[in-house]
Amino acid sequence: MDIYDKKDKFFVAVDCIIFGFDKGKIKLLVFNRKIDPFKGAVSLVGSFVRIGETVSEAAVRILKEFTGLENVYMKELSTYSSVDRDPGYRCISVAQYALIRIDNDIKTLIEERGAKWFDIENIPELVLDHNEMVMDALERIQKIARYEPIGFELLPKKFTIPQLQTLYEAIYRRKLDPRNFRKKILSLDVIIKLHEKDKTGSKKGAFLYKFDYKKYIDLQKSGYNFEI
Amino acid sequence: MDIYDKKDKFFVAVDCIIFGFDKGKIKLLVFNRKIDPFKGAVSLVGSFVRIGETVSEAAVRILKEFTGLENVYMKELSTYSSVDRDPGYRCISVAQYALIRIDNDIKTLIEERGAKWFDIENIPELVLDHNEMVMDALERIQKIARYEPIGFELLPKKFTIPQLQTLYEAIYRRKLDPRNFRKKILSLDVIIKLHEKDKTGSKKGAFLYKFDYKKYIDLQKSGYNFEI
DNA sequence: TCAAAAGTGTTCTCAATACACCCATGA
DNA sequence: TCATGGGTGTATTGAGAACACTTTTGA
Numbered sequence: 441m442d443i444y445d446k447k448d449k450f451f452v453a454v455d456c457i458i459f460g461f462d463k464g465k466i467k468l469l470v471f472n473r474k475i476d477p478f479k480g481a482v483s484l485v486g487s488f489v490r491i492g493e494t495v496s497e498a499a500v501r502i503l504k505e506f507t508g509l510e511n512v513y514m515k516e517l518s519t520y521s522s523v524d525r526d527p528g529y530r531c532i533s534v535a536q537y538a539l540i541r542i543d544n545d546i547k548t549l550i551e552e553r554g555a556k557w558f559d560i561e562n563i564p565e566l567v568l569d570h571n572e573m574v575m576d577a578l579e580r581i582q583k584i585a586r587y588e589p590i591g592f593e594l595l596p597k598k599f600t601i602p603q604l605q606t607l608y609e610a611i612y613r614r615k616l617d618p619r620n621f622r623k624k625i626l627s628l629d630v631i632i633k634l635h636e637k638d639k640t641g642s643k644k645g646a647f648l649y650k651f652d653y654k655k656y657i658d659l660q661k662s663g664y665n666f667e668i
Numbered sequence: 669m670d671i672y673d674k675k676d677k678f679f680v681a682v683d684c685i686i687f688g689f690d691k692g693k694i695k696l697l698v699f700n701r702k703i704d705p706f707k708g709a710v711s712l713v714g715s716f717v718r719i720g721e722t723v724s725e726a727a728v729r730i731l732k733e734f735t736g737l738e739n740v741y742m743k744e745l746s747t748y749s750s751v752d753r754d755p756g757y758r759c760i761s762v763a764q765y766a767l768i769r770i771d772n773d774i775k776t777l778i779e780e781r782g783a784k785w786f787d788i789e790n791i792p793e794l795v796l797d798h799n800e801m802v803m804d805a806l807e808r809i810q811k812i813a814r815y816e817p818i819g820f821e822l823l824p825k826k827f828t829i830p831q832l833q834t835l836y837e838a839i840y841r842r843k844l845d846p847r848n849f850r851k852k853i854l855s856l857d858v859i860i861k862l863h864e865k866d867k868t869g870s871k872k873g874a875f876l877y878k879f880d881y882k883k884y885i886d887l888q889k890s891g892y893n894f895e896i
Numbered sequence: 897t898c899a900a901a902a903g904t905g906t907t908c909t910c911a912a913t914a915c916a917c918c919c920a921t922g923a
Numbered sequence: 924t925c926a927t928g929g930g931t932g933t934a935t936t937g938a939g940a941a942c943a944c945t946t947t948t949g950a
Binding site: 902913920 | 931947950
Binding site for chain 4: 828829830846847850851869870871872873874875
């Protein structure tokens with residue numbers, strides 16, 4: 441007889457809160473459940489952790505199974521453990537979030553599997569406590585965006601300064617001054633101007649930039665103040 | 669037959685990383701395990717979550733059982749879920765941390781139960797992955813201290829500005845300018861000067877202050893920049 | 897030719913930093 | 924009387940915020 445014999449055991453799940461950015465809006469990745477429980481309802485990407493993997497490995501596996509996405513760097517948000525959060529079973533969920541670049545490959549992958557993007561200003565009713573998780577994740581990224589160059593992860597590899605500004609405006613939910621924004625971003629010295637223009641946004645066209653990843657990593661480490 | 673039947677179940681634990689501040693040093697609360705497993709080893713305060721409680725309720729219960737401490741506001745740090753983190757059993761642990769005021773009542777409570785404080789510059793070998801948890805928690809509080817008035821939670825109800833400065837110096841691990849420190853703290857307008865002096869630190873004595881809790885809460889919400 | 901978005905500079909305010917001396921008191 | 928820590932003020936620098944006009948070009 442050993443102390444562990446008397447202890448309770450739990451189902452442990454992970455739920456992935458995946459944000460993207462497309463057409464000036466922040467999007468959330470969700471899918472329609474095809475099986476019970478909650479068949480037909482809208483849910484975050486999530487499932488159960490297996491005995492032989494860590495929570496973080498489970499998140500990677502589950503995201504891949506549901507959406508085909510790979511190489512997504514997720515961070516832990518929080519655990520959700522209300523006794524009645526899942527009405528049928530006692531299950532603790534560890535929510536993980538990530539910000540990803542939505543490119544055409546990803547669009548195709550995701551559509552094939554029946555997942556879809558919802559504008560975060562207009563998120564539908566989700567199963568269980570998933571709406572609460574999403575709200576917490578949004579709060580988290582708003583907070584983090586003030587101190588880390590988080591926004592860059594959401595943009596395509598080549599992007600314009602007005603696009604970057606639109607992204608920050610979506611995160612902060614307020615308008616920013618284009619002159620001050622440009623000055624601040626350029627002063628950080630983490631983006632490199634290219635000799636191409638993007639003409640989809642205007643007739644004049646805006647210069648494309650790319651990240652200087654090395655400097656970007658340094659900036660992340662130093663905890664530089666990104667408040668805009 | 670139902671999908672839950674095939675899923676794995678886990679032991680779920682909480683480990684509490686409790687920091688205090690005494691004699692100019694940040695301290696960590698640990699205890700000597702009196703029972704197996706790891707009898708005699710040094711460990712964080714921690715135990716198993718029960719089926720009928722949330723992780724956070726478990727943390728409160730466990731902290732009270734081990735130390736007698738009540739009304740401690742713990743925040744979630746992270747989950748620790750390596751497959752082999754506990755060599756005997758598959759157990760996921762949710763680490764929670766808190767900063768508390770060490771007063772005489774607390775000293776008595778804790779000593780009675782065989783828990784003790786270690787200087788964080790000199791933490792002993794702890795069981796399992798507890799050292800990793802402590803390192804992660806220290807990193808977290810250093811980061812958070814830059815944006816929230818976190819340090820105040822560690823001081824006695826009445827404290828002097830030099831004491832507060834010593835605390836921030838311990839968190840940041842560097843010396844601060846006393847004139848600039850005083851100016852910054854007073855400009856935040858969250859401490860109230862009392863008409864008493866503390867003479868334990870010097871012959872001249874230093875004026876005692878107390879918190880203005882209302883303003884302190886506002887400051888926490890606004891995410892004011894506390895970088896010093 | 898004009899509508900629509902991109903791009904550019906200056907001023908002002910305020911907070912952070914650097915820095916040196918006097919004060920009060922118990923031993 | 925003197926050693927010890929407490930307490931004070933100023934000048935400089937740099938970043939953030941406010942703010943309006945010119946440029947480019949496809950329709």
